[in-house]
Amino acid sequence: MISSLSFINQKGEILIYRVYKDDISRSEITQFCAKMIATKENKESPIINIDQTSFIHISIKDIIILATTKTDVNVAMVLEFLYQLSKICKSYFQGILDENCIKKSFVLIYEILDEVLDYGIPQIADPNLLQKFIQEGGMQQEATISIDKFRSLTGTITGAVSWRPPGLHYDKNELYLDIIESVNLLISAKDTVLRAEVVGSIELKSKLTGMPECQIGMNDKLLMGKQARMTKQNGGIVIDDMKFHPCVGLPKFEKDRTITFIPPDGHFQLMSYRISENINIPFKVNVFYSEISENKLEIRLKIKSIYDKNVYGTNIAVKVPVPKNTVNVVSATGLGKAKHEIEEQSVIWRIKKLQGDVETSLRCEISLGATNRDQTWSKPPLKMEFQIPMFTSSGFRVRFLKVMEKGAYKTNKWIRYLTRGGDYLHRL
């Protein structure tokens, strides 16, 4: 399995270095770091094999986490593990992972590394669980914690419900649900839809007492088809694929598509899903580029929101690509503001709020500087970012969420929907 793990900064210096097997030397890693820093860029593949040694790395902002191995390991597992590790570190450092916090808390990181891998084999990588027994500055009340506590802890770690400790208590039981959809869209220059896909997720924040079992149901066509009463007008939607948090009972889902789970405490992603049929594309975009003269270009852009009138799109940003040699941009907008952003090589048109069923437009006159005319401008696609609360592009809806626990158990539930632009591209 994994021979060693290192955290490396931008300069290629090793910040953390932990060996799990004896088959790698530090100099091999320093050499590799030097090489990687020299070549940089993401053209190189994340897995490099030199003389039977494999270097597998991911980059989290400025930090590179590198694993090495000399055996024929499962690469996807190593990569996924590295990502989990970065999440663990972030959970300890308030969401940030940078050189500073690594240097400041290196003792803690070594402690984590000791626990998450043994002999290079991934072990516990659940941040919530780790925080139960690894803490900055050591376990505070170590002496006062009884041996029984430790025993119950190891029981939880190795048990079937490792994600939730027993004996939680809240005065008020609360559940917050967020359904977040990203629309990935690719439209050709001829205005045909090449790809439309929604990748969604259900984020849950649970503050529940005890060990409640929950069941969630949505307008999944396959499930609703079985329950004949729901067939009238809304037959449900086709979900291509769903992926669940470990807490969801997968065999049961496979059997009859019911989703039951004992939730972890706090915030977690319950599931993610992918839908490719009947996507409601939220915006219709028309763009025209026309060359007025040799050094003048005109762009006309029209956007129409095609969602319901009582729904509002927010923080809309349309990135309209312009040539490198753009000198000046004069723009007029129906709504919002447009600005030339040089480092993005585009005019970015921002609209704070856009009601459904509204059309608005942008007109830009672009002055081009003198340049080598031989170089033709390869137009990158136009990209859109947006957020539309209380709207789902796929039509996804949660129908119910039941919380089952003994006694008089009352739960307050809150639900929000949000659609945002993912890889939302129009080719020009």
Added chain:
Amino acid sequence: MAYFGNNPQRGELQELYADLNDLNFEKKKEAVKKVIAYMTVGKDVSDLFQSVIKCLEFNDIEMKKLIYLYIVNYSRQKPDDAIMVIQNFRKDVRKSENPLVRALAIRTFGCLRVPKLNEYLIEPLKDCIQDDDPYVRKTAVLCVPKVYEVSPEICPPLLELLQKLLEKESNALVLANLIQSMREIEVVSGKQIINLNQKIIQKLLLAVDECIEWGQIFILDYLASYNPQDSKQAEVIIERTLPRLSHINPTVTFCAVKVILKYLDFLDNGDLVKNLCKKVAPSLISLLSWNQPEVQYTILRNISLILQKFPILFENEVKVFFCSFNEPYYIKYEKLDIMVRICDSKNFGQVLNELLIYLNEADPHFVRKAIKSIGKIAITYDKALDKAVSILVEFAKNVQQPTEPVQELLIQMQLIYKKNKSMYKHEDSLKFIYSIIEYANEPESKSACAWILGEFGEYIPKSAEKMKEYIDNFQMEDRLVQLQLLTSAVQLYLKYPSQCSILIQQLITSAKDSFNPDVRDRTYIYWRLLSTDPEIVKTLVCFNSGAVQNFSKDLRLWETQDLVLALENMGSISNLFHKLPHQLYKNIKIKINNQQDIKIYKGEEKQEKQENQAQVQQSENQQNNKQEQQQQQQDIDLLSFDDPPVNNINNNSNKANLFELI
């Protein structure tokens, strides 16, 4: 941070030494931290060994962990000092009530990797394997391969214990670690350690539902290397694995895909196979758009394998592989590769339209690859030829610089003309290609240009002049270009004897003294033949259209007999590099082949038919080739000076090669 960046000067070491031996606990702890910090940046602090391990007397877990880290790092350098720690470990294992401490001790003990210390380890390790606490057991189980690596001779009793545990263990996590640990030993020893029976398989399948994600991966990975006894068992295992397709960890999903695909071969029920394929496909597609590019990349690298064995999975799914604008290039390259493989006589239009867009990208390597892909499709699918050529011609029209894509364009056009000579008429393609000949600056593209000049001299204005330019620089050219120039110049001479006679003389003079024997030999042959009988030369240098082999064989990445083995290893490093494990790792034995026989005839029905067809086609091709070969045997004999000589002995397989040289 003061810990980092400084060298431990002698004074500093002394200071640390003093602090470590201080009576104040906090001071000691700070000092230990500093020692670890030095260790991290690669400074040698092994001299402090004794002072550091003295600090173990405190009952502080954080400190203990740090010291253990230190010991693990330096135990091999200081084996004699390390012995002193053993009592501490044994005490912890035997006496501590805290399972975390017991586990920590045994884990670290295993990491010492000093042969003579391992003897002391056996007894406490045995205790831990039988500990009441599953956390200790799961840790102890992983200690065995650590010991095995250093001192295999003392391990037999431990291995027995593991096998016993395999039979009676009920905790899912321990079981998963146990399987992984035994597999590690199998890799090191090359022997089979795990003895399976029905009951154990049942237990493993149950454990998949209960243990953490990594454990699920270990078990699924193991199951993928197991061969079920019959269709029934295969069905049970698949049924138990199916739910894993919905796990949020992409590796769990991918392993489940692997297990299911592998076991499909063993199923009798054709309908079931189809149904399963329908279930697997969407899961795989989700993984392909996974939001971590690195994970996406590893999956993509495995797709060509799946595609070759299970083409049904991606029927009508070519869109999944369209590149997105801001993806990293390593992903785009893979997708491009797959698009060519997935392209067929139905969807080629869609694929070509997409490739056309990529020609606008900024990265020249990527554009080059896109052009190569277009060329490949044109050569493989006759129906696609027209469209592909018009795309390439359109690209040629805008060329103004000797860029990388231009080189590829010339190379691909040469191949297309070779395959189908009449294509030069298509949309005046020759005219536009000829107009960019001056931008050729790589040996291969130059040789392609020389070939075009010789072959189509009569349709090209001033072809002799252009040829002269090349010949003027003959000495500077690469061997590949020189050889092609010789043939092409002779071709041109045969077409315009009067115009080119001076040219050919100039060429022969400069080539006959070449340092390269191939160039020299070819020059002499042509020289003599030309002076005796130019008609023979004609049959020699004039090219037969249609001789470029169908490239579809080229699109198949894996040898058919390797497919099953490769599938078992899906997701591994060797597979990532499109190799079998023993091809990448010298120490891995070639897997025994009796399995391979089973694979082929037990393969999925539909699949087998296709494969048979492919094989029939191949052999047909070969037969055709043989016939052609015999017709042209004479020509080839004349060329027997070309390298490598092997070509001529079994030339039916290397025909395309030969023609490039002609």
